[in-house]
Every structure is written in C-alpha cells, then in structure tokens.
Amino acid sequence: MSTARTWAVALTGVDGHLVEVEADLSNQTPGFQIIGLPDKALGEAAQRVRNACVNAGLDFPRRRVTVNLSPASLPKHGSGFDVSIAVATLATEGVVPPRAIRSAVHIGELGLDGRLRPVPGVLPAVFAAARAGFERVIVPHGNAEEARLVPGIEVHAAISLAEVAAVHGADVEVADLEPVAMPSDDQVAAASLDLADVVGQDEAVEALVVAAAGGHHMMLSGPPGAGKTMLARRLPGILPPLSDAEALEVAAIRSLTGRSVTRLDSVAPFEAPHHSASAAALVGGGSRVARPGAIVRAHRGVLFLDETPEFQRVALDALRQPLESGRIELIRSGFTATFPARFQLILAMNPCPCGQYGVRGEECTCPPMMIRRYAGRLSGPLRDRIDIDLRVARVAASRATSGERSTLTSDAARARVLAARGAAQERWHGSPWRVNGDVPGERLRQGTMRLPAAVRAPLDRALERGAVTLRAYDRVLRIAWTLADLAGSGMPGVDELGRALFLKKGLLA
Incomplete structure (x- = not known):
C-alpha cells in the first residue's frame, strides 16, 4: 500500500473546512513535498514530521513522499496539520493501518521529540468535524478539555505521536513523556464586580440597567474619576447568562485567539482595547491568516472603549458597519473570512483634553477650538448609533468616603434585566429579534407597534426641528420600549418616551 488518507481541518475565520490529507510514496529520489496551498508554517511540517517520527521510534519512509x-x-495555514500528515505518511508503508485512519480527524502540532503541542482553534475545528459526520478526533493533550466541549464526538487526547500510532493499532512502544500544556491566562471574573460598589451614581446605574435590558449601546461622558470605567466593567455582571449555544460561540472565538478554553463560561465577555489600537486591532486583520479583532472577541458581550476620542478616527468609523450587521467580513487576496461581532458598545470620554471643562470648582485650560475638535473626533454617524448618551459627574468626597454601598446589587439588577428581556422576547416571539435594541426602526414606527400621536408628540417635534435624526428617532423608540418593559407596562407612555429622549440626546420632553 503506497497511498494513505486521513483528515484534518482548515479554519477560515470561525468556519472549519474538512481537508483530506493524502500521502503517496514513489520510487524517486528520497524527499518530502507538501502540496495543496500550504503556507510557510505548514510547508515546514516536513522536517517536524520527519524528526518526530524518528524520535518516537517510528519507521519513516525512505522513498519520496508527496502529501496532498x-x-x-x-x-491552509498553521501547524495544526502536522499530526494528520505524520499518520498518513506512516500509513503508506503500513506502520499505521491505513484503514484505521480513514475515519478519524487529526489535529495538532508536532515537536521534534515526538510530543503533540496544543494549537489554537481546536474547538471550532472539532465542531466542524462533528458537523461533517465524523465520530472520532485525535487532539493534543493540552487541547483535551476544549475538544470535549463538543458533544457527540469521541475525543482522544494524545501526548505523543507514538501514542497516536498505538491508538490506531500500530505495534510501537509508547514512552512516558510529559504532556505539553496549554498556556493559561488569568482573568478577573466580571461576575465578581458588583453594582453595589458604585456610590453616588444612581442615575448612571439606572441607565446601565436600561442598556443591559434592551441591548443598547451607551456613551458615558464626564471628568476623570467620575466612575465611567467602574460602571462599564460591571455591565457583564448584570447581563443575562449566555445560553449553551452562545457560550459555545464565545469559547470558539476564544480558542481561535490561542487562549485556554476549559469550560463553557456563561458570563458575557468583556473587551477593553487600549486607545492606541489600530483599525485592524479592533475589527481584525491579517494578510494571510484572518485574525479576530476586539469586536469579535467581544461577541455576545461588551466592547468598552475608554478615552474614546484618543482612538484613531478611522478605527472608530470601522465600528459602524458591525454595529448594524452584527458581523465583520475580512476580504483578503485568496480568501474571505466572516466573524460574528454582535456586541454591546460602551464608550467613555472626558469633556475636553484636560478633563475639567464644565466641572464645578475646576479650571479648564483648553481653548474653545480644542474642545470642539476633541468632541468632533467621534463622527456624527457613530454618535447616531449610540442609544444612550449620559453625562456623569464626580461624586462628592464626603459621600465617596462615607463607606456606604448602593442599594442596587448586581443580582437585583440582573433580575430586573431578565424580567424586561423576557417581556421583550414574548413581544418579538417568532421574529429574529431578541432585544429591543435589535428591532428595526420602521417596525416601531408602523402598524400595531406605532405609539399614539399624543405619546409621540415630543419626539415628533424634536425630529421636525432637527434636534434628532431619523436614526436617533428610532433609537429613542427602542429605549422607550425598554423602559416600559422595566416598568412592567405593556406600551410606553409619555413618561417613558420623555425619559428615553433625555437618555438619547439630553433633551427634556
């Protein structure tokens, strides 16, 4: 038998594609060639496979090997094809039974000593294998917990190439080697941050609950030390727990970034990139390999941009399309990768470069032109996509040092959010929308969802005099419905619409 086949997975974004790995021997000058659009890392697999086989005590073919x-x-990119190439090569001369490897998917990188090293993207790769009907997958020991998150597929975690060969029935001695572990990254759990720690910001806390209940984007503006970051970091803790399907999506994205995945986390992710981040760092990029950006890592969670005007203008404007569509498409020469990017955006900014403009008892040293230019770094179209625009003031020193805690805890706020979202889901049952923030404006302006003229009057006047755009008009309606859900009423009234108008534009009805 001079030809053998097995399977691997190529990832394009979060989508996995099954790749048939064929190895063939020919009576030519000994050599090793890999064909089928491999990148440089994959092209170097030839030497890794050769050394790993020799050091694992497996007979490597002495003829010319061609792998397709x-x-x-x-x-195809990356070193995750190493194991599949190695077992297909070994099967060409019967070291590994060819029939045994035909129905298995192999994922992993090989070290020169024959050990299997963990690779990123194992979770979406195993999920793709299960979806394609495969029942067995071989992964590195360091990726074992991650691979077993996918139900309905047998996962064998191997420490070495010799162990992989033994699993398939090869007569080989398996040495006792130390497994290569996946690097861990410790993160502060968002659930440990409680709203009760926020003192003296009752209006901002209530606006945060509204944002969580309706899935609304939010901007917090105020001087340094007003608590903008503290508020934003507590948003994931009051959001509803992720469903199993949503948690699997989040874990798959986490796996793609090379971070450790050991379980499905029900807490929404939180991403806070530095203001020096480029557009590619925010939305994703890469010339040969598409890498997820911050908006993808924040999928089903919160993206927090602190010191928003300090971000590059082009980076901020790159958020506009994902905010509307909930996904980002990276088009490169030779491939197109689509990532999910349905996140909740929280922006924070100072009133001016020095941060003291409009602060009682402080002196602002910024010229008026500089203040206008600073605020103008956020484009009108991006501001229009923000539902809630709230000004936050500093808390008085006497209250900040009193030791008191807010009466609203994260658990209590989450209960209110769950009740409001339950009302919204009942209203939008049978539609693709889950929260009020996702509902198209025309759906709220027409038919049975249209508010009575007396209720709409303040908003209509604001639209007529140009105080709000039509997009902002729709967002005010969405906030009003969320306020009604929080209040337990069936439809927004004048009070809810007036409050929504204030949260959007700071305008009183």
Missing part, C-alpha cells in the same frame, strides 16, 4: 491537501484550492 485537498481541496487544493483552499488556503
């Missing part, structure tokens, strides 16, 4: 990765038109 099919479909040949699909770009």
Whole structure:
C-alpha cells in the first residue's frame, strides 16, 4: 500500500473546512513535498514530521513522499496539520493501518521529540468535524478539555505521536513523556464586580440597567474619576447568562485567539482595547491568516472603549458597519473570512483634553477650538448609533468616603434585566429579534407597534426641528420600549418616551 488518507481541518475565520490529507510514496529520489496551498508554517511540517517520527521510534519512509491537501484550492495555514500528515505518511508503508485512519480527524502540532503541542482553534475545528459526520478526533493533550466541549464526538487526547500510532493499532512502544500544556491566562471574573460598589451614581446605574435590558449601546461622558470605567466593567455582571449555544460561540472565538478554553463560561465577555489600537486591532486583520479583532472577541458581550476620542478616527468609523450587521467580513487576496461581532458598545470620554471643562470648582485650560475638535473626533454617524448618551459627574468626597454601598446589587439588577428581556422576547416571539435594541426602526414606527400621536408628540417635534435624526428617532423608540418593559407596562407612555429622549440626546420632553 503506497497511498494513505486521513483528515484534518482548515479554519477560515470561525468556519472549519474538512481537508483530506493524502500521502503517496514513489520510487524517486528520497524527499518530502507538501502540496495543496500550504503556507510557510505548514510547508515546514516536513522536517517536524520527519524528526518526530524518528524520535518516537517510528519507521519513516525512505522513498519520496508527496502529501496532498485537498481541496487544493483552499488556503491552509498553521501547524495544526502536522499530526494528520505524520499518520498518513506512516500509513503508506503500513506502520499505521491505513484503514484505521480513514475515519478519524487529526489535529495538532508536532515537536521534534515526538510530543503533540496544543494549537489554537481546536474547538471550532472539532465542531466542524462533528458537523461533517465524523465520530472520532485525535487532539493534543493540552487541547483535551476544549475538544470535549463538543458533544457527540469521541475525543482522544494524545501526548505523543507514538501514542497516536498505538491508538490506531500500530505495534510501537509508547514512552512516558510529559504532556505539553496549554498556556493559561488569568482573568478577573466580571461576575465578581458588583453594582453595589458604585456610590453616588444612581442615575448612571439606572441607565446601565436600561442598556443591559434592551441591548443598547451607551456613551458615558464626564471628568476623570467620575466612575465611567467602574460602571462599564460591571455591565457583564448584570447581563443575562449566555445560553449553551452562545457560550459555545464565545469559547470558539476564544480558542481561535490561542487562549485556554476549559469550560463553557456563561458570563458575557468583556473587551477593553487600549486607545492606541489600530483599525485592524479592533475589527481584525491579517494578510494571510484572518485574525479576530476586539469586536469579535467581544461577541455576545461588551466592547468598552475608554478615552474614546484618543482612538484613531478611522478605527472608530470601522465600528459602524458591525454595529448594524452584527458581523465583520475580512476580504483578503485568496480568501474571505466572516466573524460574528454582535456586541454591546460602551464608550467613555472626558469633556475636553484636560478633563475639567464644565466641572464645578475646576479650571479648564483648553481653548474653545480644542474642545470642539476633541468632541468632533467621534463622527456624527457613530454618535447616531449610540442609544444612550449620559453625562456623569464626580461624586462628592464626603459621600465617596462615607463607606456606604448602593442599594442596587448586581443580582437585583440582573433580575430586573431578565424580567424586561423576557417581556421583550414574548413581544418579538417568532421574529429574529431578541432585544429591543435589535428591532428595526420602521417596525416601531408602523402598524400595531406605532405609539399614539399624543405619546409621540415630543419626539415628533424634536425630529421636525432637527434636534434628532431619523436614526436617533428610532433609537429613542427602542429605549422607550425598554423602559416600559422595566416598568412592567405593556406600551410606553409619555413618561417613558420623555425619559428615553433625555437618555438619547439630553433633551427634556
């Protein structure tokens, strides 16, 4: 038998594509060639495979080996193909039974000593294998917990290439080696941050609850030390727990970034990139390999941009399309990668570069032109996509040092959010919308959802005099419905609409 086949997975974004790995021997000058659009890291697999086989005590073919990765038109990248290439090569001369490897998917990188090293993206790769009907997958020991999160597929975690060969029935001695572990990254759990720690910001806390209940984007503006970051970091703790399907999506994205995945986390993710981040760092990029950006890592969670005017203008404007569509499409030469990006955006900014403009008892040293230019770094279209625009003031020193805690805890706020979202889901049952923040404006302006003229009057006047745009008009309606859900009323009234108008534009009805 001079030809053998097994399977691997190529990832394009979060989508996995099954790749048939064919190895063939020929009576030519000994050599090792990999074809089928491999990148440089994959092209270097030849030497890793050769050394790993020799050091694992496995007979490497002494003839010319040609490995084809099919479909040949699909770009392949990374070292996750090493194990599949190795077992297919070994099967060409019967070291590994060829029949045993045909129905298995192999994922992992090889070290020169024959050990399997963990690779990023194992969770979406195993999920793709299960979806394609495969029942067995071989992964590195360091990716074991991650791979077993996918139900309905047998996962074998191997420490070495010799162990993989033994699993398939090869007569080989398996040495006792130390497994290569996945690097861990410790993060502060968002659930440990409680709203009760926020003192003296009752209006801002209530606006945060509204944002959580309706999935609304929010901007907090105020001087340094007003508690903007403290508020934003407590938003994930009052959001509803992720469903199993949502948690699997979040874990798959986390796996793509190379971070450790050991369980499905029900707490919404929180991403806070530095203001020096480029547009590619925010939305994703890469010339040969599409890498997820901050908006993708914040999928089903919160993206917090502190010191928003300090971000590059082009980076901020790159958020506009994902905010509307809930996904980002990266188009590169030879491939297109689509990532999910349905996140809740929280912006924070100072009133001016020095941060003291409009602060009682402080002196602002910024010229008026500089203040206008600073605020103008956020484009009108991006501001229009923000539902809640709230000004936050500093808390008095006497109250901040009193030791008191807010009466609203994160648990109590989450209960209110769950009740409001339950009312919204009942209203939008049978539609693709889950929260009021996702509902198209025309749906709220027409038909049975249209508010009575007496209730709409303040908002209509604001639209007529140009105080709000039509997009802002729709967002005010969404906030009003969320306020009604929090209040337990079936439809917004004048009070809810007036409050919504204030949260959006700071205008009183």
